Amino acid sequence: MSLPPLKTRERLSEVRYEIRGELARRARELEAQGRKQIKLNIGNPGAFGFRAPEHLQRAIVDGIADTDPYTHQQGLPAAREAIAAFHRQRGTPNASPERVFVGNGVSELIDLSLRALLNPGDEVLLPSPDYPLWSAATILNDGRPVYYRCAPENGFLPDPEEIEALVSSRTRAIVLINPNNPTGAAYPRALLEKIVAIAQRHKLLLMSDEIYDSIVYDDTQFQPLAPLAGELPCLSFGGLSKVHRACGWRVGWAVLSGDPLVSGDFHHAMDLLGALRLCANVPGQFAIDAALHGENTIAPLCAPGGRLYETRRAVIDAIGASQHLELVAPAGALYAFPAVVGAAAQGFDDHAFALELLETEDVLVVPGSSFNVPYRNHFRVTLLPQPEVVREVFARIERVLDRHVQRQAEAASAQTLANRAAVA
Template sequence: MPPSSLKTRERLSEVRYEIRGELARRARELEAQGRTLIKLNIGNPGAFGFRAPAHLQRAIVDGIDQTDPYTHQQGLPAAREAVAAHYRKRGTPNATPERVFLGNGVSELIDLSLRALLNPGDEVLLPSPDYPLWSAATILNDGRPVYYRCLPENGFLPDPDEIEALVSSRTRAIVLINPNNPTGANYPRELIERIVAVAARHGLLLLCDEIYDSILYDGAGFQPIAPLAGDVPCLSFGGLSKVHRACGWRVGWAVLSGDPLAIGEFHHAMDLLGALRLCANVPGQFAVEAALHGDNTIDALCAPDGRLYEARRAVIDSVAASRHLQLVAPAGALYAFPAVAGAAAEGFDDHRFALELLETENVLVVPGSSFNVPYRNHFRVTLLPQPDELREVFQRIERVLDRRADRDADGGSARAALG
């Protein structure tokens, strides 16, 4: 008798992560056939020739003989103090080592925080577009994502009045991704203050994904949320993966702020869940102090003539020269989120476009609908390749969109002749 199929968790059917999904699997098949691809689906600096700064590497080497044992479940004391000092400097209230949690990347800490917070059926207000891990972690911890719109016509900034209108008796938290992935939007102080006021009125936790906090362009400034939140419970996420180009080290942190009486039970829950996974990667934690209190290595990359700045410029210029594309220029982070417009947008499906681009032009992008938006005319690219390579990518994108527009024009002419 053949064995029965092994069943999996039903809620997994609700989870989408196209960044490493079906298209990425097809890309691996094409590479196995000998094709050379330009893969723009993941913000992975090391895959594009970036290296973690040398002083961070030295810090790990110097501490390696101390990394064999488990550490405290919240992280190495010195690393937690370094994080706390950094957040105190930028105004986070009551930033102490006891309120800092080290994790295996921000990804793990997002999951732990939602597991600590949610009961079945509880709701989390998420931006649309969002980084899809937030939606997935909400669903897999038995919560319900409720999306507030960040519309392109508003520069991908949210409307605080719409956020408040979505609050229900089951709402537990508001997620803010700033600077934003996938859009590159950077939230101004006045907007954040209004969202903080919504959280205060309704007793909600602010979950603040600030992993791109120092990746900013054209003089944009970063406004951390915790200093504006004050006594409102707030969990601020950061890490080494993006600003410090050390994705593979899996070092992230979360800093809990707010009224001690309001956050005490949640703090205990985070500590318990951290203890159950024993501890985060220890060697990488030795780089935290060097990262936060050593030489600044990101600003030059984001300034004119810096590699990230010039890559962003290449995307902006390529879109401006396109017959088919529009773009809200990213103010921060490592991505652009172009829209297809005009004739090429008629009946456009972002997934079919991404597959055609991969199959015919050897370029892998992420369909915009993967980021939990209702429209299907956007796609995301990372700004990590060299500027000339990005210019080449957009020439290939233009060829695909030209073919699409021409096919639609020919189909329209044929239909008119038949009519």
């Protein structure tokens, strides 16, 4: 007797995560055939030769004898104090260890916090483009993503008036990703103050994904949200994965600021959900104090001559020389989000392009529509490879786009001849 297939949760059909999806699976198949891939789909520093700083590694080694037991569900007391102290230095109101949650990366805490917040049908205002985990976590916790545009023509910055127009009686939170993934946009203080005012008027929770907070370029200054939010409830996310190049350690945190009386029930809900998963990875928590209060190792990488800065420069230069691409230069984070323009944009489909690039040029990128945008003429690349690798990548991208333009021209010519023949 044959068994029927196991049914899965229906809402999973609404979830997209192309960063590790169909194209990544195809890349692994090609690798198994012996083809060498240049994978620019994931912001994974360790895969490009970066290492977590030595003083963080030493902190884990020094604490390893104390890592066997479970710890408190919100994290090691010393780690939470280090995070709270860091946020107090920034001016975060009511930052205390009791209001810090350590998780297995920011990803876990995004899911946990939305689970604590949402009832079925509640809405969350998300940026478009967004990091798709935010959309997925909203959907899988029975909420509804409502997108506010961060348009390329506005430097990928949102319009506060549009954000406020989207607020409904079901809206529970406004999410910001700053610096932004995938665009690299960094939000100025005046814009953040307007968004805080919207949350204040409508009594909404602010959720600020700041995992790239210290990765900024040129004269860009990162502005944390919590100091501007004051007594308004605000949840600020950070971690070791990006700034400290320790993705595999799975160490993230969320800091709940604002009036404790207003957010008390939410705090207890997060604590309960944290307890149900027992605790986060313990060894990595021993590196938090060293990361936040030790040597700044990311700034040199982001300054002229630094690895990230020079790769970013190589991306900007390559796109500037391209016949087919435009770019809003990333002000922060680890990504660029180029647009295909001109003749190459005619009949262009970002997923078909990414697949052709992979199949013919052995380069893996992420289609722009994977980041919940309505247009299909963008793609995302990381800024993690060496500059010379990026230059080679964009030479291959140019070849694919040249072929696309040629095919479009041949199709148009054939159509013209067909039309003439029909008239004759």
